[in-house]
Amino acid sequence: MAGFNRILGGAFALLLTLSSFAAPVVAQQPTLEIDVTGGVVEPVPFAIPGFIAENSASAAIASNITRVIAEDLLSTGLFREIPKAAHISGVSNFNAPVQFTDWRAINAQALVVGAVSSTGGRLTVKFRLWDVFAQAPMGDGVQLSGSPENWRRISHKVADAVYSRLTGETGYFDSKIVFVSETGPKNDRSKRLAIMDHDGAGLTYLTDDSSIVLAPRFSPNSRDILYTSYETGVPRVYLMNVDTLQRRVFDNLPGMGFAPRFSPDDRKIVLSISERGNTDIYTVDLQSGQRTRLTSGPSIDTAPSFSPDGSQIVFESDRGGSQQLYIMSASGGDAKRISFSNGRYATPVWSPRGDLIAFTKIVGGRFHIGVMRVDGSQERLLTASFIDEAPTWSPNGRVLMFFRVSSGANGAPQIYSVDITGRNLHQVPTPSFASDPAWSGLLK
Amino acid sequence: MKTGVIISGIAHGVMVLLILLQLEWNPRRPTDEIEITEVTLMSSSEFDAVQSDSPAAPDMEIATMAQPVAEVDEVTRPEVSVAPAETEMDVTEAPADRDTDPDMSAVERLAQPDVAVETTQPFTVDALPQVSAIVSTGETGASASPLFQAPPTPRAAPRIDSFAAPALPDGARVSDRTVEETAPDEAATETVEETTAEALPESVTEIVPEAQPDVPPSAAPPRATRPPRRSANVAQAAEDAAELARAAEQDAIDALAEAVAAEEPVVEQPAVTLSGGQRQGINEAVSQNWNKSIVMGKENYEQLVITLAVQVAANGAIIGDVEPVDPANPTGDFAVAYDAARRSVLRAEVIPLPAGFPEGVRLILRFDPALDIAGLN
Secondary structure (H helix, E strand, O other): OOHHHHHHHHHHHHHHHHHHHOOOOOOOOOOOOOOOOEEOOOOOEEEEOOOOEEEEEHHHHHHHHHHHHHHHHOOOOEEEEOOOHHHHOEEEEEOOOOOHHHHHOOOEEEEEEEEEEEOEEEEOOOOOEEEOOOOEEOOEEEEEOOHHHHHHHHHHHHHHHHHHHHHHHOOOOEEEEEEEEEEEOOOEEEEEEEEEOOOOOOEEEEEOOOOOEEEEEEEEOOEEEEEEOOOOOOOEEEEEEOOOOOEEEEOOOOOOOEEEOOOOOEEEEEEEEOOOOOOEEEEEEEOOOOOOOOOOOOOOOOHHHHEEOOEEEEEEEOOOOOOEEEEEEEOOOOEEOOOOOOOOOEEEEEEEOOOEEEEEEEEEEEEEEEEEEOOOOOOOOOEEEEEEEEEEEEEOEEEEEEEEEEEOOOOOOEEEEOOOOOOOEOOOOOOEEEEEEEOHHHHH | HHHHHHHHHHHHHHHHHHHHHHHHHOOOOHHOOOOOOOOOOHHHHHHHHHHHHHOOOOOOOOOOOOOHHHHHHHHOOOOHHHHHHOOOOOOOOOOOOOOOOOOOOOOOOOEEEEEEEEEEOOOOOOOOOOOOOOOOOOHHHOOHHHHHHHOOOOOOOOOOOOOOOOOOOOOOOOOOOOOOOOOOOOOOOOOOOOOOOOOOOOOEEEEOOOOOOOOHHOOOOOOOOOOOOOOOOOOHHHHOOOOOOHHHHHHHHHHHHHHHHHHOOEOOOOOOOHHHHHHHHHHHHOOOOEEEOHHOOOOHHHHOOOOEEEOOOOOEEEEEEEEEEEEOOOHHHHHHHHHHEEEEEHHHOOOOOOOOOOOEEEEEEOOOOOOOEOOOO
């Protein structure tokens, strides 16, 4: 019997073995592994046929919207528009099948198709973005509507959506720049606050030129502006609402206030106050007006900037004998020096991403705009000029604006923009001289 | 003796039964089947019908900018001023043309945009337009689009021995002793001297099998390893058989567990080998289309290494779609890096492969953005 059990056991084993062979077997193809190295760094070619005007009332505005979207994308330096003369096929209907072979033949990697209609005092813009080589849409189609006079904002929003889908980052086109507009000769320059779109369009002045204004800064909600004015003869910090132009002055400060900035939560400001020859950093609660001193000592501590999470502050100080960058807790205390190379550092600004700090560096008689990691490592100088100063971050942390002063007897400031890789340096158009730019967040 | 006959009969019966059941249970290999979906072109009338049926995009407003309160009484509006003539500058960069003239009229309250952004899905992406590029039903045979090519025909496995056995030497005689057929002794291992394959010279235009040592037929092993002799002790033989059965059972259980764990057991195939120049040719064909401009601006871009796979025909044409390997589901910055890598493969269209390259090879490409940047200035 025991022998029979063994036989049964053996038979069971055979059954299991054979049943395992009966399982599905997939033959894997021969494989070949290749390391791809090199690559190219050049603008990505895209095509944007004119947005289709779905009624006669939108014919002119459709063309303008197409141009603003294209110009927004081109301004990044990441994209290159394929001229319309090279287009093989056009798009006459928003829902028409895309002839991918035609767009592929001219090496268009992305295709933006859109349509515009204007009915009942409402402007409607819709678009689709196509990956030509994958022959697939990149995300769903999007439709935006608004009043016809806001066609620029609608265009910027479309461009932001296209940019976001192509780069994986949020855009920055639907944003504002506040800056100091300067007019007149070099020895008698008039200054006033102005605000404009990121591309220089839609310029509006916020103050007159009766007094000198300095260093405007946007609030996180992009509706308020902090700035310094010599309206009363001494520098004072003002808070202005850009919608109502109502102002509030911080007149209870013990000395002269400079370089104010908002905290990320919009509830307080940080600034430097100069009192009896000593400059230190303070915070002021916007509700209660309570003032908190963060630094002390005989050194000059100024140009504070919050980290995006509000937990730390980067600032410049000469406490070590030369002008360097330091980081401390948002509640004050010990500061850690993060800049160590030759030269002087000024106007540090924390990136909205939180990974980099932009700064002005003065070395060898020249000014530079640069970035470094928050621990001071991997410093990169992006520009070099007679004077480059006061960087400000785009809402997505990808681009910096600053102002550059030309040399010579007639030297004057102009606003420039540069990518954090150091490429795509270009001047931002303004109707007059311009300095101290500050970039808002993305508008809501 | 009688018991042995019974046992033998039962065992053979079970084996026959199992073989029969095996034939019934063996499922068809799913991978040999190719499902071809017919793709049709739309006529203009059909297209017009689709157009008329497409739903109108809803005007859903989920975000409306609040109008500002027009309270500007406490504010002294600045006087209208005209911008003075610009001072001559020594800046070489010419400003870009502005879209419109600036509003120089007055200090005005900023007009609040009235923009509603629709972030839902207003368009049905399901009804995608027909893709004309893949409608290539007119072609047949080997010239058809690689998208519809049949899978490569398996090559016949090489025979171990294809020549006749040498003649017996003079004076030799054949033994009259009968030797039962046995399975090779699994415990016996054959020691094979490790050799180093030499790469073919690049001037060779076709794949040539590696040179085999000139081994005379007489050098082959004269016979298989002999099995252990049968023991004369029947009881001992029964114990040995039971031990073997237990071992086989354990092996079967292990094999079954392994088969269950791996849903689709993979039969390993040898990797395709190419010369250095041939590998570089593939690298160049892909990398010249690999645009890293967007990836290079990413935080920690050097970490955005992408590995993808694509199947290629013998002529280098890409079969099917590109699929991510590592990461398997790229998201965030990895998704952007994957798009750039995939686009470079699709733009290459045809991978340069040497003549005689096997059909259906799975090309695994690893894109490291931190290596050898060309065109960066």
